[in-house]
Amino acid sequence: MHNCVNEESVVMTAATSKVDRNTEMLEVATRMCDTFRHEYEIATEGRNEERDLLSIIKTMAENRMVRYRDASTESKYDSEGNSVVT
Secondary structure, three states: OHHHHHHHHHHHHHHHHHHHHHHHHHHHHHHHHHHHHHHHHHHHHHHHHHHHHHHHHHHHHHHHHHHHHHHOOOOOEOOOOOEOOO
């Protein structure tokens, strides 16, 4: 009977250790996922801001191109892209 109790005690200790280890691993994985989620949200916000900025710059460039195009009907460049303005 004493051997049986000792064996059960060893099994119980091993099981408790496994539960503790698995609980700790779950907590670490949860924290890691939370960190990744936060980093993803920050990166997504940054990409959205960059995209918005690029859209604004594109609109400004298009508006400026229209003004220059309307100011002169003659191209300032030849067919090879060389400046013809002297």
